[in-house]
Amino acid sequence: MDIEVISEDKFGGETYKALFAEIMSDVGKAFHMEKASLVLKPEIPLFIFSVQLRTEHADKTIADVANIREEGDAIHITVTDERYAPEIMKELWERYGKSRVDQQTRFDIEVQGAGGTDIGSFIVASGEEYLKEIVGAVWRSLPEGIKNRHTFIDGKVITVVATEEILVPRMLNEGLEHHKRMTGAAKDV
């Protein structure tokens, strides 16, 4: 992840760059981020944290993260993205029960008596949940007292504008400008 820091506070800027990377890595979201831009103005205080994601948020189905093959009355699933394996198992157990779902290896699952169903369309991760987790991770990296926040979301870019007391229009405009800059950069890619 490429992190850009805009700050006049040299110590704070350098530290927050490392902190942001460490927190995102801790919560397992660094992998999803292409680029991050942090505007730090502790003297106001105003913080604008903008992240550009690798992929646009959308519902993930079993077909997106696994290969599906039908053999008679059974369906064989080969997981291609292991991060979603627990959700796939959860979904299958809920729908068919544990007795009919057999996980043969780390990646291979067989579901008995599921022939003819569209297993591929089952949702294993909702786009909204994904967004919530990313926004939560960004909030977590902000200083603790900075509680008043506004979030802009467009395509792959999420921008959080935050201050301590009242979010005045000037702050929101600054945040929006930054968000547009990041959105423009995302389109160039």
Added chain:
Amino acid sequence: MYDGGVYRGEELNELIEDIGGVVIQTTRSSQLLSVTMSIPSEDKKMVTEFCKELGGTVKSVPLAGTEIAVVGPTLGRHHMPHPICDIAESLRRQGAITVVMGLARGRGKLTSQISLEEKMIIDEYDAAIFSLGNFKPCVEAKTDLFSDIRVPVILVSGPRPDGVDDKCDGIVSGVGRKVSRMRTAPERDKLDEIVDLVEKVLDDKRRFLDEDPLFIHPAEIKLLLEEYEPVSMCLRPAPIVLHLDGLRVKVGYEEHRENIGNMMIYGRRLGDVCRLSPSKINDSSIIIKIKTQSEVRQEDLEREGADDP
């Protein structure tokens, strides 16, 4: 401080008693035992040899007999457990009893505040360490949090703030908000720097107390209180904690103040040579502040004057 097993631990206690020393703190965890003691310097070699015979180690702990508060703006994940717990741990390794405290409304730059009750709680300790963040303007704006604290305060922050030198007794910069343990060599050096500064500040406080010495040493009161059954039967960790100028006894104030106040030491009531008050945290602990020799003499003179028509 002895660090070893429980094997023949009682013999160690007897040896300390025989040479006129005092056990400041005993911590037993399963088969492990650590004993913080105060012994005459001429007997140090003999005690060290005995401890080695038991298979343990002995090291000097300069902060023994002190209780230190490590204070963060809140107990939220932005400040806890790192670096506050790392600082507290390094102080404990040097013999101090530590408490970690978060303020109720200490977060933020413009809205941070400390209540009178919180200040009074911090004043019960021998010293306080305030751990603040990474931004210079924020650290400088938050000096009100500790400017009224009466005990020595050490400020630990990321950047070195300007214009706060007169509001605290020492500053250690380079330790701000952290999300992982302070385990690299430069970080361990910073922790050592904090411990060294605390040691220096408490030495200054000891020298100040020596100018008008306490009527009795806190350890003498500890020996007396250990004979008092509610204290000796107390199951709370460290039922008696030594301070530089007194003690914290973890028994209820309302229930025990009279009994403790009526204990006799050097022919005087303990209540006459000490000030007993309930802890501000709650009344399940008693704070004992020992009067100085001049205070006791002055009170004696006033009493004699009152008796004399």
